[in-house]
Amino acid sequence: MAKPPVLELRGVRKTYGELVAVDLLDLEVRPGDCVALIGHNGSGKTTTLRLVAGLLEPTGGAVMVAGDNLRLDRSRAALSFVPDSPLLYPDLTVREHLELVGLAHGVGDGLDGRVADLLELLDLATRADFLPGQLSRGMRQKTQLACALVRPFQVLLLDEPVVGLDPPSQQALHRVLVAAKQDGAAILLSTHQLAFAAGLADRAVLLHEGRMVEQGAYGSVVDGVEAGRLGLR
Amino acid sequence: MSQASAATLAFLRRRRRARRSPQQRSDRFTGLYTVGLYTAIGAWISFQTLRQSPARGGSSVWLTGGGLARAATVALLLGLLATLRYATWQGPVVFSAPEVHFLLGAPLPRAELVRVRLARGLLLGAAVGVGLGLGAFVLLEAELGVAAWPLLAAALLGPAALGVLAAALGWLVESSPATARVVLRVSPLVLAVAAAAWLGGAVAAEVDLWSGPWGWAVGPLVAAAGGRDPGWPVQAALLVAVTVAAVLAGWLAAGRITLEELERRAGTHTGLGANLFMADPRGAALLRREAVRGLLVARRLRLHHPRQRWLAVPWRDALSLLRAPGRVGWALVLCGSGALAVAVAPGRKVLAAGAVVAAYLGAAQLVEPLRGEADQPDASRQFPWRWGDLMLLHTVTPILALTMIGLAVAVTAALLGLLPRPALGVALAACLPVAAALVWSAAIAGQRGRLGLDQLMTASAMGEFAGPMYLVRWFATGPLVALVVLLVPVLVLQGAAGRPSPRLHAAISNAASLLITALAVQGAWLRSRHQPD
Numbered sequence: 001m002a003k004p005p006v007l008e009l010r011g012v013r014k015t016y017g018e019l020v021a022v023d024l025l026d027l028e029v030r031p032g033d034c035v036a037l038i039g040h041n042g043s044g045k046t047t048t049l050r051l052v053a054g055l056l057e058p059t060g061g062a063v064m065v066a067g068d069n070l071r072l073d074r075s076r077a078a079l080s081f082v083p084d085s086p087l088l089y090p091d092l093t094v095r096e097h098l099e100l101v102g103l104a105h106g107v108g109d110g111l112d113g114r115v116a117d118l119l120e121l122l123d124l125a126t127r128a129d130f131l132p133g134q135l136s137r138g139m140r141q142k143t144q145l146a147c148a149l150v151r152p153f154q155v156l157l158l159d160e161p162v163v164g165l166d167p168p169s170q171q172a173l174h175r176v177l178v179a180a181k182q183d184g185a186a187i188l189l190s191t192h193q194l195a196f197a198a199g200l201a202d203r204a205v206l207l208h209e210g211r212m213v214e215q216g217a218y219g220s221v222v223d224g225v226e227a228g229r230l231g232l233r
Numbered sequence: 234m235s236q237a238s239a240a241t242l243a244f245l246r247r248r249r250r251a252r253r254s255p256q257q258r259s260d261r262f263t264g265l266y267t268v269g270l271y272t273a274i275g276a277w278i279s280f281q282t283l284r285q286s287p288a289r290g291g292s293s294v295w296l297t298g299g300g301l302a303r304a305a306t307v308a309l310l311l312g313l314l315a316t317l318r319y320a321t322w323q324g325p326v327v328f329s330a331p332e333v334h335f336l337l338g339a340p341l342p343r344a345e346l347v348r349v350r351l352a353r354g355l356l357l358g359a360a361v362g363v364g365l366g367l368g369a370f371v372l373l374e375a376e377l378g379v380a381a382w383p384l385l386a387a388a389l390l391g392p393a394a395l396g397v398l399a400a401a402l403g404w405l406v407e408s409s410p411a412t413a414r415v416v417l418r419v420s421p422l423v424l425a426v427a428a429a430a431w432l433g434g435a436v437a438a439e440v441d442l443w444s445g446p447w448g449w450a451v452g453p454l455v456a457a458a459g460g461r462d463p464g465w466p467v468q469a470a471l472l473v474a475v476t477v478a479a480v481l482a483g484w485l486a487a488g489r490i491t492l493e494e495l496e497r498r499a500g501t502h503t504g505l506g507a508n509l510f511m512a513d514p515r516g517a518a519l520l521r522r523e524a525v526r527g528l529l530v531a532r533r534l535r536l537h538h539p540r541q542r543w544l545a546v547p548w549r550d551a552l553s554l555l556r557a558p559g560r561v562g563w564a565l566v567l568c569g570s571g572a573l574a575v576a577v578a579p580g581r582k583v584l585a586a587g588a589v590v591a592a593y594l595g596a597a598q599l600v601e602p603l604r605g606e607a608d609q610p611d612a613s614r615q616f617p618w619r620w621g622d623l624m625l626l627h628t629v630t631p632i633l634a635l636t637m638i639g640l641a642v643a644v645t646a647a648l649l650g651l652l653p654r655p656a657l658g659v660a661l662a663a664c665l666p667v668a669a670a671l672v673w674s675a676a677i678a679g680q681r682g683r684l685g686l687d688q689l690m691t692a693s694a695m696g697e698f699a700g701p702m703y704l705v706r707w708f709a710t711g712p713l714v715a716l717v718v719l720l721v722p723v724l725v726l727q728g729a730a731g732r733p734s735p736r737l738h739a740a741i742s743n744a745a746s747l748l749i750t751a752l753a754v755q756g757a758w759l760r761s762r763h764q765p766d
Contacts (some may be wrong), residue, residue, distance in 0.1 A: 147615055
């Protein structure tokens with residue numbers, strides 16, 4: 001029997017005055033699923049992720065996480081979000097960022113080991129005691145990714161996660177995300193990098209001007225007529 | 234100057250002049266004329282008012298008996314320190330970003346281009362000195378009524394020479410990171426020396442006048458004001474000699490600065506302009522901090538993380554304070570000076586209000602991590618707490634730090650004999666709630682985030698009077714909350730000071746009740762806040 005969805009969007013709509021950023025979006029993501037949001041710039045991918053992350057209030061519809069309304073604290077704890085540009089504290093080192101997030105989410109005794117593993121995995125170990133101001137954009141992005149991965153989560157939201165990452169880091173991230181899926185995490189990611197999403201996403205949602213144009217198995221959507229018509233391939 | 238440099242600079246000047254419309258030129262002239270006129274009128278009115286004041290002459294004994302020497306020496310020393318610290322991140326020679334790329338990037342001798350700016354900086358230093366000297370002349374002449382011309386000459390020439398010296402030394406600091414590092418490191422020591430010079434009494438006054446250029450610039454002024462300083466000609470000669478030497482050294486070092494350094498300063502200059510345009514003094518302060526961060530060896534202080542979840546944010550804030558100990562230092566200076574001033578003159582209500590505002594500013598130094606959180610509220614999504622709870626967690630470490638500062642100040646005041654033994658107990662007990670009230674006032678203001686374009690546009694749309702008032706309200710919110718919460722209990726205590734014991738105990742009890750009620754309201758309000766958009 002299929003597991004119940006851990007993330008549900010029901011008729012979600014977001015408008016800014018007359019501009020409709022996301023229009024009546026319905027989506028379900030189950031544990032272990034990875035869904036890729038694809039589309040042009042301005043198609044509503046980031047807005048959708050920010051709605052799910054609770055950073056934007058929907059104009060209409062509802063976002064449910066693990067059966068709860070997004071406003072509840074436990075639904076916040078279930079979501080881990082990686083924004084498209086890193087949001088780091090200028091006075092904390094890379095390692096301290098990870099310790100802070102892990103500690104806040106009650107990782108407990110295994111925190112130091114988990115931090116060390118992630119630093120190693122994302123090739124951040126040599127920069128662990130650097131401040132964000134001393135890091136390149138790619139390194140800051142990896143720090144943000146590590147922060148999202150160091151804590152327990154049920155749903156991982158990734159907004160353009162590979163922008164600024166070098167190929168080895170992209171491969172490392174790919175491995176981490178595959179492992180997270182196998183552990184039962186649901187992943188919702190937006191990306192222009194179809195090659196990165198290809199080995200990871202089970203399903204794809206094609207957005208255009210805020211509307212869902214097509215949804216289905218990743219390969220069929222990316223190779224489909226609509227994606228071709230919009231020039232996404 | 235080489236022909237190529239002269240031709241390039243002349244071309245730039247011509248193009249800039251051509252771009253300036255007659256209206257802009259007229260506005261510039263009108264602005265300068267207005268400032269000059271108002272300065273002259275203001276100086277004349279101040280002079281006449283002070284001269285006819287019934288209190289005139291009341292300070293003459295203090296001034297000529299060493300007070301002028303101490304006050305002016307300390308003021309000039311602090312002014313020189315401020316100029317040199319400014320030179321660690323900006324300085325008298327700052328180019329714009331396009332100038333760095335196009336002008337300094339061209340194959341023109343850099344020293345020649347730098348000297349043009351340096352000359353401008355030296356003139357500016359002299360002008361600032363003349364301005365300060367003029368103010369001092371007006372005050373002293375009105376108070377003392379001594380022969381005007383010698384006093385005017387001494388008041389203008391000494392500070393003007395020191396202004397030139399400060400600009401020249403500033404350039405030497407600017408062009409040498411090693412010197413800049415020294416300036417940053419010895420600053421606390423200079424502050425301590427200034428405090429000692431101020432507190433040293435009449436004996437120190439004579440030493441102060443010989444202690445360095447800041448004293449040499451004051452010597453002729455003291456003599457012209459009727460004080461005792463037979464060595465003033467030597468002091469004046471020393472000041473001139475040192476100033477000439479510094480200007481020469483700076484002139485010769487004109488080509489020493491790297492393009493990288495000038496580019497960094499140009500970037501900071503652009504950011505500074507943007508922050509000031511956006512009425513964001515905190516942004517400007519953060520920019521300064523960031524600009525000098527590279528000069529000092531990065532601190533690698535580690536504080537092992539705790540085990541309890543709720544301590545995550547206080548731990549993070551403690552790390553932040555450890556990495557910026559200057560914030561704790563400022564908090565100590567601001568809270569300490571206010572509290573000690575009240576302890577010296579406990580009955581003065583205005584002083585009490587000033588002390589509350591100073592202590593608020595001290596507390597505001599400690600809540601920087603909370604302000605940083607409000608700057609990028611989206612980052613708070615990585616925590617499992619609601620915004621209001623997160624804000625309260627961010628106040629734990631500042632409250633503890635401010636309590637420690639309060640305890641230290643109270644004990645110091647008692648040791649100096651400014652606080653009687655019974656009052657010490659009350660002061661110690663009050664440290665924690667007062668610290669909480671101050672920090673929560675700062676948090677109430679800080680959790681709103683930065684003053685944004687939306688607010689500036691709102692202010693702009695509100696008109697000439699309401700607009701500025703809107704901005705004043707934005708900046709005054711924190712201090713006003715602190716005043717409302719703390720001033721009433723303070724006034725209750727002031728009213729009962731020296732009264733019989735039962736009345737005093739009742740006043741303490743009332744003040745405590747008021748404070749606790751206010752704290753409950755502050756805490757509840759903070760907890761109810763939502764993440765800013």
